[in-house]
Amino acid sequence: MKFTVDQNSLTDGVNWVSRSLSTRPIKTELLGIKIDATGDEVILSGSDLETSSKAYFKADILEKGAVLVPGKLLAEISRSLPNKPISITLDGTRVLVTSGSAKFTLPTLSLNEYPNLPELPETTGTVASDTFATAVAQVAIAAGRDDSLPTLTGVHVEINEETITLAATDRYRLAVREFSWNPATPGFSTSALMRARTLADAAKSLVGSKNVSLSFAPTTSNDRLAGFSGDGKTMTSRMLDGTFPPYRHLLPTDSVTTAVVEVAPFLDSVRRVALVTDKTVPLRLEFKDGGVSLEAGAGEEAQATETIDVLLNGEPISIAFNPVFLADGLQAVGTPFVQISFTGSNKPAILTGRTEPNGASIENYRYLLMPMRYAS
Amino acid sequence: MTSVFDHLVGQEHIIEILEGAVAASRTGEESQEMTHAWVFTGPPGSGRSSAAVAFAQALICPNNGCGTCNDCNSAKTHGHPDVEIIRTEGLSIKVEEVRELLTRVAWAPSMGGWRVVVMEDADRLTESAANALLKAIEEPGTRTVWLLCAPTLHDVLPTIRSRCRHLQLRTPSLEAVTNVLINRDHIAPGMADFAARVSQGHIGRAKYLAINESVRSSRKTIMQLPLQLGSLAAAFQAAQTLVDLATAEANAVSDERDEKEVEKLQEAYGKGATGRGMATGGAKAVKELEKEQKSRSTRMVRDSIDGALLDIATFYRDAMMVQSGNIDSMINTDMREQIESYAASSPSHSTINKINAIMEARENLARNSAPLVTCEALMCQLARK
Numbered sequence: 001m002k003f004t005v006d007q008n009s010l011t012d013g014v015n016w017v018s019r020s021l022s023t024r025p026i027k028t029e030l031l032g033i034k035i036d037a038t039g040d041e042v043i044l045s046g047s048d049l050e051t052s053s054k055a056y057f058k059a060d061i062l063e064k065g066a067v068l069v070p071g072k073l074l075a076e077i078s079r080s081l082p083n084k085p086i087s088i089t090l091d092g093t094r095v096l097v098t099s100g101s102a103k104f105t106l107p108t109l110s111l112n113e114y115p116n117l118p119e120l121p122e123t124t125g126t127v128a129s130d131t132f133a134t135a136v137a138q139v140a141i142a143a144g145r146d147d148s149l150p151t152l153t154g155v156h157v158e159i160n161e162e163t164i165t166l167a168a169t170d171r172y173r174l175a176v177r178e179f180s181w182n183p184a185t186p187g188f189s190t191s192a193l194m195r196a197r198t199l200a201d202a203a204k205s206l207v208g209s210k211n212v213s214l215s216f217a218p219t220t221s222n223d224r225l226a227g228f229s230g231d232g233k234t235m236t237s238r239m240l241d242g243t244f245p246p247y248r249h250l251l252p253t254d255s256v257t258t259a260v261v262e263v264a265p266f267l268d269s270v271r272r273v274a275l276v277t278d279k280t281v282p283l284r285l286e287f288k289d290g291g292v293s294l295e296a297g298a299g300e301e302a303q304a305t306e307t308i309d310v311l312l313n314g315e316p317i318s319i320a321f322n323p324v325f326l327a328d329g330l331q332a333v334g335t336p337f338v339q340i341s342f343t344g345s346n347k348p349a350i351l352t353g354r355t356e357p358n359g360a361s362i363e364n365y366r367y368l369l370m371p372m373r374y375a376s
Numbered sequence: 377m378t379s380v381f382d383h384l385v386g387q388e389h390i391i392e393i394l395e396g397a398v399a400a401s402r403t404g405e406e407s408q409e410m411t412h413a414w415v416f417t418g419p420p421g422s423g424r425s426s427a428a429v430a431f432a433q434a435l436i437c438p439n440n441g442c443g444t445c446n447d448c449n450s451a452k453t454h455g456h457p458d459v460e461i462i463r464t465e466g467l468s469i470k471v472e473e474v475r476e477l478l479t480r481v482a483w484a485p486s487m488g489g490w491r492v493v494v495m496e497d498a499d500r501l502t503e504s505a506a507n508a509l510l511k512a513i514e515e516p517g518t519r520t521v522w523l524l525c526a527p528t529l530h531d532v533l534p535t536i537r538s539r540c541r542h543l544q545l546r547t548p549s550l551e552a553v554t555n556v557l558i559n560r561d562h563i564a565p566g567m568a569d570f571a572a573r574v575s576q577g578h579i580g581r582a583k584y585l586a587i588n589e590s591v592r593s594s595r596k597t598i599m600q601l602p603l604q605l606g607s608l609a610a611a612f613q614a615a616q617t618l619v620d621l622a623t624a625e626a627n628a629v630s631d632e633r634d635e636k637e638v639e640k641l642q643e644a645y646g647k648g649a650t651g652r653g654m655a656t657g658g659a660k661a662v663k664e665l666e667k668e669q670k671s672r673s674t675r676m677v678r679d680s681i682d683g684a685l686l687d688i689a690t691f692y693r694d695a696m697m698v699q700s701g702n703i704d705s706m707i708n709t710d711m712r713e714q715i716e717s718y719a720a721s722s723p724s725h726s727t728i729n730k731i732n733a734i735m736e737a738r739e740n741l742a743r744n745s746a747p748l749v750t751c752e753a754l755m756c757q758l759a760r761k
Contacts, residue, residue: 023657023661024476024661026454028640028641028643028644031644031645049457050479050480050483069646070645070649070655072645072646072655072658073645073646073649073654074646077651102651103650103651104649104650105649105650105651106646107643107646107648109644115455118486147475147479148475148478148511148512149511150479150481150482150517151482153482193484224483224484224485225486238483238486239483239484240483240484241482241483241485241491241517241518241519241520242482242518243518
């Protein structure tokens with residue numbers, strides 16, 4: 001095997017497949033990146049059995065062949081190389097990597113033990129990569145991180161013809177985002193549960209391509225595999241087992257009070273006031289006509305208070321939230337203003353975005369936040 | 377038609393239950409016969425893990441466990457995407473390992489069947505590991521099946537065992553083990569009979585003994601120890617011999633393997649690359665592996681001493697049989713004369729005390745006592761008249 005390629009293509013490809021390498025794999029072969037130059041282009045692949053990634057790039061292939069090399073080392077080397085053409089040559093059981101005056105030799109691993117990676121399922125539609133990445137990030141933030149409750153570490157993906165609805169919850173908050181896409185076949189609908197960090201990572205890494213192709217097998221299929229692909233990059237991931245809790249009825253439809261606040265000063269203020277407490281101690285908020293006052297800490301402990309402007313519609317209300325979850329939500333709405341709708345001090349509140357303080361709220365993203373109890 | 381259950385020896389009573397469960401699992405309906413968590417218990421060597429693996433194969437095989445298809449084969453060799461076999465050779469299964477396992481167990485089955493997890497040493501779960509596991513068994517995935525193996529039900533956390541169906545394996549009979557050795561492993565009948573008898577129903581041990589000349593010879597040396605306890609000095613000497621032999625037996629297997637594993641891991645991180653050493657994290661991974669190997673070798677030495685103590689116990693058991701006038705069911709028939717002369721020279725209550733002392737030493741070893749000191753103390757007790 002022998003080929004030359006420019007530094008960008010190689011580094012980009014290696015970085016993409018490195019994402020699928022696990023740090024503690026079941027087999028040592030899974031620490032490797034496979035370089036396949038048997039066809040017209042070079043294919044890199046990496047896998048941890050849950051996700052498998054492939055990167056395709058054009059190269060000047062002088063001699064065909066395939067080889068498995070230590071993945072992490074290849075990634076570290078390719079990143080450090082100068083921006084010059086790189087030549088990769090298999091010499092006996094070693095791989096020579098040369099670029100200008102820099103020369104590396106890498107040992108090779110046994111390709112026989114390397115598993116057959118799953119094929120990318122048929123594309124079910126496409127979506128603009130930035131829309132997809134934003135939507136996934138907005139939802140993934142609410143996913144649980146406790147692996148002993150695997151269902152909640154997932155993002156629920158529901159496809160209903162031209163709309164995709166993503167949802168995630170860790171039982172204390174729930175994020176729901178809707179966006180439209182271009183299905184390959186009309187009338188297609190399905191649902192799937194994908195691990196949030198895998199999905200978020202894939203979506204973020206694919207923004208380099210204009211569009212992302214999604215492949216979700218219908219729920220009746222035996223193949224519980226999803227695929228994502230952009231320019232020269234593909235990834236397959238196994239779906240999670242389990243039933244995502246029904247969540248639509250949790251989203252209140254009416255409210256007694258709505259408050260509109262400018263996000264940036266509110267977020268700063270929440271973070272400042274929360275400094276005096278633990279992450280899990282409630283941050284008390286009092287919404288009044290004159291403004292919203294934030295308060296944390298009580299009694300002999302350190303305390304902090306602050307008041308900022310608010311546009312209130314309805315009854316004044318006192319409520320307490322987990323400061324971290326509130327900050328997450330404020331960041332995730334992604335607009336200059338946030339509308340918070342309340343149905344009571346011990347009922348969940350809903351955060352939605354607003355571009356103008358008096359404009360309509362943007363309903364395609366809703367972040368539901370459970371209040372905390374506190375002793376007043 | 378062949379079946380994966382054919383390899384289970386003397387366990388007809390559970391095969392029926394397992395086959396019923398497999399049949400019920402195919403209907404797609406909820407039923408009494410199929411459930412999401414099982415515990416297989418039985419004495420060492422009775423085939424707990426073989427039974428669990430066979431059940432796993434039957435669940436994912438399109439032909440209910442033919443043992444010959446691709447699915448059956450890959451399930452057994454850790455190659456099947458839907459079957460996880462957790463087998464520790466170390467001292468314990470730690471909570472980190474269980475957490476890592478749980479992230480994999482959350483995957484939906486790739487072939488649309490079941491996701492099966494076989495945990496061969498559920499008795500070796502640390503307390504926090506068992507609690508992490510409990511959460512998963514309490515709220516099982518719709519298509520996940522847990523198969524835990526342990527020597528007795530008491531080795532499993534009560535909160536876990538109350539959520540599992542229990543299957544008790546029997547110690548296979550002498551004839552059954554002998555037949556397996558002859559028919560499956562093609563061992564000569566005389567040798568098969570000897571191996572089956574001295575390993576008391578432990579099929580794996582019987583086979584190991586039958587095919588390894590060196591193991592048989594060190595067993596022979598160990599079986600002579602009770603006859604050499606003439607003085608206190610001799611007792612200490614005997615303890616040293618026992619520990620040395622057991623350690624040698626354990627290390628013979630592990631040393632070479634340890635080295636190969638480290639080499640392979642270092643290679644995967646790129647050791648030997650020029651222009652750049654191993655990738656970041658490589659040294660740490662190797663260190664972790666070495667730690668694991670150390671725990672494994674402690675366990676192997678311990679297991680090997682335990683085996684030797686069990687062998688010695690058979691000597692006193694036979695002596696007791698002779699003392700109580702029952703000479704037909706002797707295990708060590710090749711030592712008949714020596715055992716008979718020992719039995720004649722020693723009172724039967726001391727024989728019982730000695731057996732008890734051996735069992736106590738085994739318990740202490742399992743509680744992490746120093747092997748040599750434990751064996752010395754034991755030999756001193758055995759040296760008493």
